[in-house]
Amino acid sequence: MVTPDPPQEPVVRQALIDGKVVYMAVPGLRLDKPFFHLVPSLVELSAADRRVAAKVAPTISLEDMKPVQLVVGGSVAVDRRGVRIGKGKGYFDLEQAMLIGAGLLKSESTTLTLVDDRQVFTDSLQVEMPYDVRMDMIVTQSAIYFGEPRPRPSGVYAEHLTPDKLGEIPALQAIRLVSPRSHDSSGGTLW
Numbered sequence: 250m251v252t253p254d255p256p257q258e259p260v261v262r263q264a265l266i267d268g269k270v271v272y273m274a275v276p277g278l279r280l281d282k283p284f285f286h287l288v289p290s291l292v293e294l295s296a297a298d299r300r301v302a303a304k305v306a307p308t309i310s311l312e313d314m315k316p317v318q319l320v321v322g323g324s325v326a327v328d329r330r331g332v333r334i335g336k337g338k339g340y341f342d343l344e345q346a347m348l349i350g351a352g353l354l355k356s357e358s359t360t361l362t363l364v365d366d367r368q369v370f371t372d373s374l375q376v377e378m379p380y381d382v383r384m385d386m387i388v389t390q391s392a393i394y395f396g397e398p399r400p401r402p403s404g405v406y407a408e409h410l411t412p413d414k415l416g417e418i419p420a421l422q423a424i425r426l427v428s429p430r431s432h433d434s435s436g437g438t439l440w
Contacts, residue, residue: 331396
């Protein structure tokens with residue numbers, strides 16, 4: 250699974266060249282089927298661009314997806330422990346929470362971010378929320394860092410979703426119809 254950000258286009262392109270099936274989130278997760286389904290034999294390499302993918306790639310629902318081995322996402326900044334700061338909308342964490350809740354992202358799956366050396370902080374970033382997912386690997390042009398392990402969220406934390414966010418993302422409507430499954434150690438309700 251790769252985020253639909255322009256800096257990730259080379260990753261998607263290379264994955265398609267290597268014959269890998271890629272799930273790329275529909276920007277804003279705004280469709281009932283919130284991921285583009287990029288199958289190398291069915292799409293051109295130009296589908297690595299989210300605008301092209303929107304025109305040529307089918308979308309897929311969580312129910313029809315296969316388990317995800319690798320998640321590649323962008324970061325504005327990341328520390329060497331794997332704590333990341335995104336663009337502030339929360340889509341990356343929400344995409345992963347949806348995959349986790351659907352049983353598609355396991356503990357052995359890897360999360361990776363590709364950033365410039367200048368985006369890696371040696372000091373610890375102190376911005377983590379219970380639903381934040383740490384990066385397992387941070388790759389720059391000159392180094393690879395391995396983040397510190399931390400349990401992943403067990404799914405989508407309902408109390409951290411605004412009514413606007415729930416209304417904007419159709420896939421969450423289906424998730425909301427399921428009664429809460431459990432509580433995690435922080436006492437948060439999971440969907």
